[in-house]
Amino acid sequence: MNDFISLNHGSGGKLTHELIEKVFVKRFSMSEPLTDSFIIKESGSTLAFTTDSYVVDPLFFPGGNIGKLAICGTVNDLAVSGADPMYIAASFIIEEGFPIDDLVLIADSMAEEAAKAGVKIVTGDTKVVDKGKCDKLFITTSGTGILRPDMDYISTGKMIKPGDKLIINGPLGNHAIAILGARNNMAFRTTVTSDCASLNHLIHKALQSCKEILFMRDVTRGGLATVLNELAGMIKCGIMVTEASIPVDDQVRGLCEMLGFDPLFLANEGKVLMVVSAGEENKVVEILKSDPLGSYSEVIGEIIADKRELVVLNTSVGGKRIIDMPAGIQLPRIC
Amino acid sequence: MKYIDEFRNKDFVTKLVDLIYRSVIHNYTFMEVCGGHTSAIQRFGIPSLLPENVRLISGPGCPVCVTGTDFIDKAIAYSKMEDVIITTYGDLIKVPGSSSSLEKEKAAGANIRIVLSGLDALEFARLNAAKKIIFLGIGFETTAPGTAVTIKLAAKENIGNFFLFSAHKLMPPAMEAIIKNGASLDGFICPGHVAAITGSSIFDFIPERYNLGCVVTGFEPADILLSILMLIKMVNQNTPKVEIQYNRAVTLCGNLIAQRCLSEVFESCDASWRGLGVIPLSGLKLRKDFERFDIENILPIKIVFKEDNELCICGEILRGLKTPEDCPLFSEICFPENPLGACMVSNEGACNSWYKYRFVK
Amino acid sequence: MCLSIPAKIISIDGSMAEVSAGGAIFSAGLHIIENARVGDYILLHAGFAIQKISEKEAEETLKLFEEMNNSLNE
Numbered sequence: 001m002n003d004f005i006s007l008n009h010g011s012g013g014k015l016t017h018e019l020i021e022k023v024f025v026k027r028f029s030m031s032e033p034l035t036d037s038f039i040i041k042e043s044g045s046t047l048a049f050t051t052d053s054y055v056v057d058p059l060f061f062p063g064g065n066i067g068k069l070a071i072c073g074t075v076n077d078l079a080v081s082g083a084d085p086m087y088i089a090a091s092f093i094i095e096e097g098f099p100i101d102d103l104v105l106i107a108d109s110m111a112e113e114a115a116k117a118g119v120k121i122v123t124g125d126t127k128v129v130d131k132g133k134c135d136k137l138f139i140t141t142s143g144t145g146i147l148r149p150d151m152d153y154i155s156t157g158k159m160i161k162p163g164d165k166l167i168i169n170g171p172l173g174n175h176a177i178a179i180l181g182a183r184n185n186m187a188f189r190t191t192v193t194s195d196c197a198s199l200n201h202l203i204h205k206a207l208q209s210c211k212e213i214l215f216m217r218d219v220t221r222g223g224l225a226t227v228l229n230e231l232a233g234m235i236k237c238g239i240m241v242t243e244a245s246i247p248v249d250d251q252v253r254g255l256c257e258m259l260g261f262d263p264l265f266l267a268n269e270g271k272v273l274m275v276v277s278a279g280e281e282n283k284v285v286e287i288l289k290s291d292p293l294g295s296y297s298e299v300i301g302e303i304i305a306d307k308r309e310l311v312v313l314n315t316s317v318g319g320k321r322i323i324d325m326p327a328g329i330q331l332p333r334i335c
Numbered sequence: 336m337k338y339i340d341e342f343r344n345k346d347f348v349t350k351l352v353d354l355i356y357r358s359v360i361h362n363y364t365f366m367e368v369c370g371g372h373t374s375a376i377q378r379f380g381i382p383s384l385l386p387e388n389v390r391l392i393s394g395p396g397c398p399v400c401v402t403g404t405d406f407i408d409k410a411i412a413y414s415k416m417e418d419v420i421i422t423t424y425g426d427l428i429k430v431p432g433s434s435s436s437l438e439k440e441k442a443a444g445a446n447i448r449i450v451l452s453g454l455d456a457l458e459f460a461r462l463n464a465a466k467k468i469i470f471l472g473i474g475f476e477t478t479a480p481g482t483a484v485t486i487k488l489a490a491k492e493n494i495g496n497f498f499l500f501s502a503h504k505l506m507p508p509a510m511e512a513i514i515k516n517g518a519s520l521d522g523f524i525c526p527g528h529v530a531a532i533t534g535s536s537i538f539d540f541i542p543e544r545y546n547l548g549c550v551v552t553g554f555e556p557a558d559i560l561l562s563i564l565m566l567i568k569m570v571n572q573n574t575p576k577v578e579i580q581y582n583r584a585v586t587l588c589g590n591l592i593a594q595r596c597l598s599e600v601f602e603s604c605d606a607s608w609r610g611l612g613v614i615p616l617s618g619l620k621l622r623k624d625f626e627r628f629d630i631e632n633i634l635p636i637k638i639v640f641k642e643d644n645e646l647c648i649c650g651e652i653l654r655g656l657k658t659p660e661d662c663p664l665f666s667e668i669c670f671p672e673n674p675l676g677a678c679m680v681s682n683e684g685a686c687n688s689w690y691k692y693r694f695v696k
Numbered sequence: 697m698c699l700s701i702p703a704k705i706i707s708i709d710g711s712m713a714e715v716s717a718g719g720a721i722f723s724a725g726l727h728i729i730e731n732a733r734v735g736d737y738i739l740l741h742a743g744f745a746i747q748k749i750s751e752k753e754a755e756e757t758l759k760l761f762e763e764m765n766n767s768l769n770e
Contacts, residue, residue, distance in 0.1 A: 187451045187743065189721040244345075254336060254718025257701045258740065259451075260374075260682050317348040317556040319380020324690070336718050338702035338737055338749055347761040354764065371699060424742070452743020454725055474742065477700065481744040484727040528700045531739060531747040554700075557761060583754040584739055584747050593728040593746065 005098040010128025020126060023103055027111040028090075028121035038122040040087065042146060048083035050074060051142035059102070059136060061182040063175075063194030064269075066139055067106035071113040071121075072198045072269060073220070074143040079200035080216040080272055082151030082207070083144075085117060090124040091140040096131045106137070117198035119143070148207065157215040157235045157275065162305040164214060165281035166239070167274045169202065169288050170195065170296040171247040172224055173266035177255055188258075192251050195270035202293045203272065209287045212277035219271040222326055225264040227273050228311045229325045238306025241323070243316045245300045264313075265326040275303065338583070342555030343379075351560035352384045358567045362388040364519060365566050366655050368510055369526035370397035370683025371554050377688040379556040389563065393685035394518075395509050395653040396526060398474045399426045400677040400684045401608045402502050407432035408640045410500060413469055413630065414445040420463060421447040422456035423471040430680045433641035453485030460489070460497035469630050472501040477528040479503040479619055480593035483600035486625050498630035501620055504606055507537050508617035514545050516611075518655035522548040522566040524559065527581040532597075534589025535579050542575040553581035600625055609677050610650030649676035652685050659686040666690060700741035702749055705734050715740055 008015045025032065040047075054070045064072075071088065078085040090110065094103070114121050153159045178194040199218070207213060217227050224246070232239050248256075248263045256263050270293060276284050281299045288294030304312075311323040367373060373393045376382065382391060395401045407430050414421045414437065421437065428438040428449065441447040446466075450456050453470055460468035472482045482503065489497045506529050514520070525538050530551045538549040548569035552562040562580045569575050579585050599622075606618025621629045646664055651657040659665045659678065669675040671687055678686035703715035703722060715724045715738065725744040726732045738745035 187455055187723050191719070250336070250718035251720040252718075254701075254703075254716070254720040257336070257339070258699060258703075258717055258720070258722065260699050313380070315378070315380045315556075316343055317345050317379050318352075318384065319556075320383045321377065321380040336702070337704070338754060341754075341758055344761070346765055350761075350765045452723075452725070454723075454743050477746060478742050480728050480746065481725070481742045484725060484744065528739065528741060528746065561757075561761075580757075583750050583757060590728060590747055592730060596728055 003100055005094050005096060005100060005103070005128055007096050007128050007130065010094070010126065016126065023100070023107050024124060027107045028114070029111075030122060038087065038089075040144070046147040047144050048078050048081045048147045049142070049144045050077040050081070051140065052077065053138060053140040055135070055138050056179065057135065058179075058182050059106070061194055062178045062192070064196040065106055065109050066137060067109040068113045069196055069269060070139040070141045071110050071117065071119070072196050074141040075117045075119060075198040075200050076218040076272070078143050078145045079203045080154070080218045081147070082154040082216070083147045084204070085119045085143055085145040085200050087144050088114065088119050088121045089142045090121050092124070092126045093134050093138040094126065094128050095134045095136050096128055098136055103137070113198060117200055153214065154216055157231060159214045160235045160237070160275050160303055162237060162303050163278040164275050164303045165278060165299050166241065166301040166303070167276060167281060167284055167288070168219070168224070168246070168298060168300050169199075169272055169294040170270070171249045171252065172219070172268060172271065173248060173252040173256065173261075173263040175269045176266035177252050180255075188255065190251050190255060192249065195268055197270035197293050199270060199272050199293060202288065202291045205291060206274070206284060206287050210276065210280055210284050212280040213274055213284065214277060215275035217273050219268045219273050221267040223263070223265040223267060224273065225262070225311070225323050226325055228323060231275075232309040232311050235303070236307070236309060238304040238309060239301060239311045240304050240314060241301030241311070242314045245298050247296050247298050264323060278302075339555060342553065342557045344557060347557045348384070348560060351557060351564060355389065355560065355564050355567065356386055358564060358571065359386050359388055360571055362390070363521045363567060363570060364390045364392060365522050365524055365563065366392050366394045366513070366518065366520050367524040367552075368394040368396035368506060369529065370400070370681065371528065372524055372526065372552065372559065373397065373685055373688045374683045375554050375556070376559060381556060381559060384560075385563070389567070391524075392655045392658065393652070393688075394513055394655050395608060395611060396506075397678075397681050397683040397685070398478070398502075398504065399430055399681035400649070400653065401504065401509075401610065402427070402430065402473055402677065403607050403609045404432050405607070405638065405640045406500075406502050407436065408638045409636055410437060410471055411435055411440050412636050412638055413500065413634070414440050414447055416467075416634075418465065419446065419467045419469060420459060421445070421469050421471065422450045422459055423447065424451075424473065425449045426681055427471055427473060429674065430677060431674060453482050457485050457489055457494065457497055460494050464496060467496050467498060469498045469500050472499050472503050475504055475506050475526070475529050476532045476597070477526075479601065480532060480596050483596045486600050486621065486628055487596070489628060490625060497628065498633060499621060499628050500630045501618075503601070503619040504608065505603065505617050505619065507540070508614045509608060509611065510541065512611055512614050513654055514541070514547070516654050516656075520547060520655065521570050522550070522575070524562050524566070525549045525551040527551055527553045527558075527585055530579075530581070530585045530589065532590050532593045534587050535577050535585055536587050538577045542577060546575050548575040549577045551577070551579045551581050551585050553584070608653075610653040644675050647676040649678045649686070652678050659689040662686070700739045700746065702737050703740040705732060705736045705738060708732065708734060713745065715745070
């Protein structure tokens with residue numbers, strides 16, 4: 001195989017087949033012969049279906065790469081909807097000249113993450129564009145999985161009422177800071193790594209052990225502030241969160257203080273916000289803490305009756321302020 | 336984090352708030368003139384902790400907010416020149432000029448780089464000998480010494496492709512202009528990091544000439560609340576003076592090395608402040624010995640620029656005469672995603688802070 | 697812009713230092729302060745150390761807060 005992707009790799013001919021065979025089919029343990037569609041037979045079930053594109057820059061960063069992100073992101077979208085992720089489709093748009101070795105590393109990561117999450121990559125597509133027409137590599141993954149019975153409330157939050165509690169599974173902002181650090185154009189060093197991870201096993205444990213989890217959403221770009229504001233709008237209630245209970249790693253804090261970022265607005269790739277019935281929060285936190293992806297789980301706030309649908313922060317010194325949606329892009333191409 | 340967390344101690348803050356409540360016997364209006372204070376006050380929800388009769392207003396303390404449209408327009412014009420790389424602090428890229436912004440120009444292909452320091456900009460110059468590197472020097476007395484050091488290094492190393500476009504400004508003339516403009520104040524929360532450089536004595540003229548108290552303040556909630564308490568006592572006892580609350584970083588005389596560096600490289604000049612107009616001797620320009628680094632000297636350009644939206648009251652807000660909520664544009668068509676005036680653009684601007692950190696009583 | 701935070705000097709190389717804020721490492725020019733030593737806390741602003749933080753004064757301020765906190769009456 002050549003060392004670099006050429007336009008011929010996208011032609012559909014011999015080189016395309018060679019590329020797909022050598023880079024993707026074996027790694028993803030795809031069934032052969034490859035067909036245009038993968039057939040799913042799941043009678044009597046409701047399926048959840050999602051898609052996401054990944055344009056992160058740089059492609060490789062501490063804690064992961066675009067491939068790992070492409071699997072985790074789609075797995076998490078399914079898991080927080082109350083579904084058990086099963087099948088992934090993966091499409092690649094590759095810039096002419098992209099090193100094949102890098103593509104192999106990325107495909108390896110995807111295979112590894114898919115195995116960890118217990119999902120299969122069953123179909124995909126590869127296109128090559130002229131140099132300069134896309135920035136190295138873009139990946140789109142779509143995913144499907146079976147929705148647990150009667151769990152559609154988990155995405156809409158329609159069962160939430162004032163007094164219910166909010167839980168986060170760990171510290172905020174690590175993904176954004178890891179990406180910023182990897183961009184090499186800022187004069188600082190950090191050992192922070194992305195929190196990029198598949199959360200479906202963690203979520204499965206929680207849902208199995210507690211029937212009072214009323215809402216879940218993964219906290220990605222736009223940070224916790226975005227999710228809280230979206231939630232307040234959906235349930236037409238207010239939300240109060242306590243700054244002192246929101247976990248943030250020291251280095252992330254230090255960088256936020258120095259660069260003027262707010263950790264509530266920073267992107268994550270391994271965090272889920274849960275709302276649980278009042279009284280059940282400590283039990284859920286204990287369950288989450290029994291998993292490495294939930295070791296630093298905390299109860300961070302509660303739902304309050306407030307027609308203004310405001311998200312309010314109790315600051316660490318006892319003051320109060322409103323948390324808005326972040327305006328515009330905090331950091332571009334973060335996921 | 337040391338020297339941060341201890342000054343965010345909730346018990347201290349609660350006690351200080353209690354002492355403030357016990358001390359108030361009038362209405363009080365205190366102005367802070369530092370973007371860092373604007374931001375800290377709103378971020379920690381300090382207005383929600385204070386009694387109704389203690390009002391905090393923001394003055395022209397955000398260097399981005401007081402940078403004129405003409406400066407942005409000229410920077411954009413420079414960025415379009417061949418072989419120019421603009422280096423700037425991140426705060427400046429979203430500031431609207433007459434018709435564009437550095438951010439928009441960057442998206443359209445202009446060579447504009449965000450740096451954290453003048454030293455980074457100088458490094459760009461070393462690594463790109465064929466390009467002209469123009470550093471946009473904004474900031475008050477806290478930031479200008481760093482620019483002065485950078486210019487001295489450029490001179491020492493004979494770096495011929497590094498230039499400064501200075502919008503550096505001085506705080507005391509602006510404070511005096513605010514007072515003379517009629518702002519109704521009972522005292523100043525003075526900028527602690529400016530004073531770390533200059534010393535607290537630069538504020539002596541304020542109680543002497545205008546009978547207003549000044550407390551040089553740190554940036555943590557306990558610092559700010561203690562300063563407010565100190566100012567309240569000055570008003571109650573009618574003993575306006577300059578006091579240092581931020582004594583872990585500020586002395587009477589300040590940082591003499593930084594001051595020497597500043598006066599070696601810069602001299603004061605008249606400067607235009609967005610919203611305040613021209614204030615005599617309130618800006619910094621390069622001295623003759625260093626004028627070869629002044630881009631306006633090497634490549635003078637003329638631009639035609641538009642003033643701000645006529646309904647925009649950033650000027651009155653910066654002068655402490657109105658609050659963001661008095662502005663008809665605030666949160667209606669002017670908000671952080673679509674800033675019409677400088678007070679909304681910068682993270683430290685009065686309108687941006689007010690909008691982001693609206694407090695709840 | 698006024699963003700300036702206390703950071704600890706962890707290494708010095710000529711007129712440049714590496715300083716730590718919560719473990720994140722930044723470069724700081726030492727050109728406008730004198731007698732900087734590893735272990736000192738400085739105020740980092742726009743890539744420069746602009747002032748040393750006085751441990752003695754910091755402790756005095758904290759002591760004042762403690763006294764206020766402990767006092768029963770104003």
